[in-house]
């Protein structure tokens with residue numbers, strides 16, 4: 146049984162900044178090697194935004210491309226949700242800047258902070274929002290400039306992350322068989338494990354001061370091994386929940402689009418779910434972990450490359466800081 150939210154994805158878009166930072170480039174910054182990064186994570190290179198390029202710049206470009214694919218004018222957008230942990234500023238929200246930049250004059254907008262699960266949290270929020278009221282068309286965006294949160298002297302984290310943005314146009318409709326239909330969703334949170342993956346400083350809990358700035362509290366801190374274990378467990382659970390709610394099994398899934406944190410996490414999930422690895426989508430070799438942007442960027446690349454066809458069952462699944470985790474089943 147699928148849930149009652151009647152929404153479909155009618156267009157996708159993505160934008161990746163031009164500058165490529167390879168593993169060999171990182172060998173010059175910290176004590177690491179292309180061999181270690183490739184075998185432990187699957188990442189070969191990542192994109193880094195220009196110094197004056199903001200999260201909303203990247204989000205807006207991804208949004209324009211998604212609107213173009215959907216054949217929707219900016220004025221037709223009723224709602225913009227940007228999932229990000231790297232907003233342009235504390236406020237206004239990044240969604241407000243996107244609204245202005247793309248000319249979506251009739252849209253309301255706000256941001257969602259759910260780290261790497263952000264896009265799927267935003268998708269689920271948009272579905273409920275569109276289902277209940279007069280607004281019928283939403284832009285759901287995952288966009289990050291994680292390079293702004295990286296401690297470039299910490300080899301445990303600086304090799305993992307990158308910048309980029311992905312977007313999807315979501316539309317309410319009353320046709321159960323509409324292409325791109327989101328059939329089911331699942332979300333989970335466990336704040337008890339917040340300390341395992343966080344940017345501790347820069348907020349009200351730990352303001353940046355002249356005394357603590359040298360400790361780099363405004364950069365990503367992660368207990369990698371613990372995070373890894375929870376990521377595998379929770380992404381498997383979330384996958385099973387959304388599939389069950391959709392009345393489907395892993396055998397029905399044409400393509401799993403997982404959060405792109407580590408190729409070994411993706412392999413472990415595929416194995417546990419019983420999905421052959423060739424039915425998982427991977428682009429982390431090119432982009433690393435772009436947090437909320439990973440899933441919409443993958444979806445857009447899978448769509449544009451012809452890897453997915455109308456009618457295919459897709460399983461989207463994510464895990465991130467919080468901890469948060471989420472999944473969605475889509476009939477493309």
Ligand code: UT7
Pocket residue numbers: 176177178181182185186261300301302304368369370371372373376406407410434436464465466
């Ligand atoms: O996006 C949200 C979710 N994020 C994730 O799910 C990430 C989950 N975690 C991971 O992907 C992995 O834990 C990492 C890739 C972060 C680390 O891989 P690991 O196999 O768990 O390595 P480790 O942290 O256990 O470290 C093993 C060794 C350590 O050396 P010692 O103590 O054994 O001598 C590290 O210091 O590898 C060392 N190490 C490195 N060596 C070379 C850690 N980072 C590097 C590096 N280059 N960049």
